[in-house]
Amino acid sequence: MTEPLRHPRLLLSGAAGCALLASSAVSVMVAVGPERALISHLVEGTVVALAWVALVVVCVFRQRRAGVPLGMAAAWSVSAASGGWALLGWPFAIAGAWVSVTTWAIGVGVSYTLGVLEAARWSTPRVLSVLATASALTMAFAFATLPTITVEQGDARPNPLALPLSPSLSAIGIAATAAVSFAAIATLVLGATSPARRRSTWPVVTAAILGLAGIAAGAVANQWAPLVQSLTVPLLPLAIAVTVWGSMSPGIRTANAKLDGAADPASALTATLTEIRHDLGLAGLAIEIADDVVVRVGETGEHRIPLVHLGRIEGHLIAPPLDEDAAIEVKRVGPSIAAVLASARLIEEVRRSRAELAVAREEERRRVRRDLHDEVGPLLSAVVVQSDVASLALERDPERSRRSIAGVRAAAGGAVVALRRIVRDLHPVAVDALGLVGALEELAARLSGTTSVRVSVTPLPPLPAAVEVALYRIAAEATGNAVRHAAPATVHIDLSVKRAVITLTVSDDGTGFEPDRVTPGVGLESVRQRAAELNGTLSIHSDGAGTDVRADIPLESGGDAA
Known part of the structure; x- marks a missing residue:
């Protein structure tokens, strides 16, 4: 993922400074x-300049790199502000014109080389960046270092920094910049190997070609150059801004639509990854849950992206x-993928809980049946036999x-005691009669013998009946x-x-x-399920x-009662 x-x-702050410089040029235009x-x-x-400032703002809000756009905004805004200074004829007007033409050359040269490459947010040849610079x-x-500096049309002044070879050097620089610009455009076109890349590439390529055509047309038809360039040169930063701001691609929108309300999560996830x-x-792509790959499409790599839903990592892409x-x-x-995984997990947990409840309920029925058969049954049989003997011997x-x-x-008394125990096991009557604390103390007294069972309770708030029964x-x-x-003391x-x-x-x-x-018995699994039912x-x-068994059950009413 992006950093x-x-x-x-x-x-x-840099963008705001560039905007202020460009605003000063606006004041000059009014004047x-x-x-x-x-x-x-x-x-x-x-x-x-303002178009590049807008791109910087868009990049910041979209968490994209903004170094090159800010450099472009600075070059163009300095060119505009210093050009306005020279146009007003203020002191050091020639210096302003010199700064303006120099920064304009930097702006044009870098905009259509590094600026174009900036739109390729995938890997590009490093040598191309070096050549562009x-x-x-x-x-x-x-x-x-040209022989003259043009303050405005018809006002060309000698350049004190002129060099003899500067005209030839400028031709070489223009040709090299044009060559690198078209190489950068070609890099964008060749790198657009997927629908998503093509959507983000073609607007930038079109804007770059139009901008270069505008600059070239200005060199041929000088009278139309200012208007043509004012209309075409700003297109490049605006096109990049549009692709950076962007909207969700059609493929991603389709994937999200398939995931929303999916009746079959497995098939929906497969279709989504394919899209x-x-x-x-x-x-390729795959979804991994707890080190197990549950869905795979194509050949995947090793880049793991957490899929988070409500603060919980449901898996990895x-x-x-x-x-x-x-x-x-x-x-x-x-x-959306994480939400589907969370839904599938919850569905599985509910299914597993229902299965565990069914098993626990059946085991409880078996225990009651066994207790009735093994304890109450023989006692009642003894009652019948003893009654027959008594009637015969009367x-x-x-x-x-x-x-x-x-x-x-x-025998009848024993049967009554056994039935009372079975009924007590089905529902703790002691909790209803004595309350939770009294029932725990009665339990401790009943189980104490060679083992000393002690109860310690801090003041408790009123508890729901389900919580009291579960704790007991x-x-x-x-x-x-x-x-x-455990044979404890x-x-x-x-x-x-x-x-x-x-x-x-x-x-x-x-x-x-x-x-x-140790495999948990039915009793332990039953109480574990009781705790889970109460969250x-x-x-x-x-x-x-020794052994420590701890149960933590949240209460609906807050507050400490310690």
Whole structure:
């Protein structure tokens, strides 16, 4: 991707200074009249200077390089301001005319060489840039040392810096600048290998050719030169400004349209990458999520571009090295791709959550069925058997009958206890009867024996029923696991609220285990799902010194209650 523009304020300050110089030339035009200003090329210099200033502003706002445009704006604005000084006939008018013609030569020479190459925001031959600078400086030096300096039409004065070879040197400079200009234009045309490049190239190529034609026509038909050049020379910076400001390319608009509301994210992403690849002329593109390539079109490179949606990196776009134009276009479509990836991720998370809930619900049903079959079933069977024995022995052996009836009572009592436990496991009645804190204390008392279970609770705000039940379930599962499997001396249940998040921690000093190597049971997965349903998290840390189970659940009502 493109790097952030350096020193944008400095660039804008430079553009403002150039605009002030050009404004001084406008004042001169008002003072001397439009006809005189046009004939003396003051109108041309002022309009071109303002066009380059506009390009600098556009480049800054579009985060594009603006060094060469600012240099052009400076050359043309200095040419216009100093030309206006000479036109007014103020002291040192000849010096003003000399500065004006020299900076005009620099402006023309660099505009149609380096300025044209500036429109090619992909790699261009470095030797061409060197030749462009050399030819422009040669032409400027030749113009600065011509035998005479023209203050305005019909007022040519001797140049104190004249050199004998300057006429020949100026011809060489003009020819070299023209050759490099057409080489730069050819570079643009040959580099326009994709639809996106062609859209940004042809306006600049057309404007450059028209500008060069205007300058050449001015040399042939001198009476029309000021008007023709005033109309054609400003076209180059304006054309570059239009392409820099630009609008989203048709290919990118089509890609965004395919992504918006896509029913099938996979096919939409494939179609989008195909569209972008064709529009930007790339070898290939791919989308990578968590080191896995999910969509690939063509042969990709190793350039990774983050795809960010709402501050979260959803994946990476894998592409070959991108030029500035391609990077800008990819940056425009990146958020839409990231949004589709986020939607696909959320859909998958919902699908997975539903599957996990279905599994947990079925496991809970199996557990209830097993408990009823293994605990309540035998007890009720014992009631039936003991009742039959009692009825048969009622007359022959009253004592045996009494023992059978006592067995019936014990079996029925056991069945009642088992049913109450099963019902309590299905819904913690203790939370409704005692509140969350009381239920945790009752849980601690029930599980204490060889293990000491302690409860520590800071003052709590009123909690939603779903949060209370989830916290109780998590505490019961974690504490029960610790007592049954870890042989701890002490288990601590801590409950606190801070910054609108309630935290439950169950810690023990038992044998511990390795969480990565142990497959979570149904109970642990169930409480983890309970925390997730409330937008909370469940974490487990265990080592040889014990185990810590921590649940963090956000509350809808904020504030600390510590």
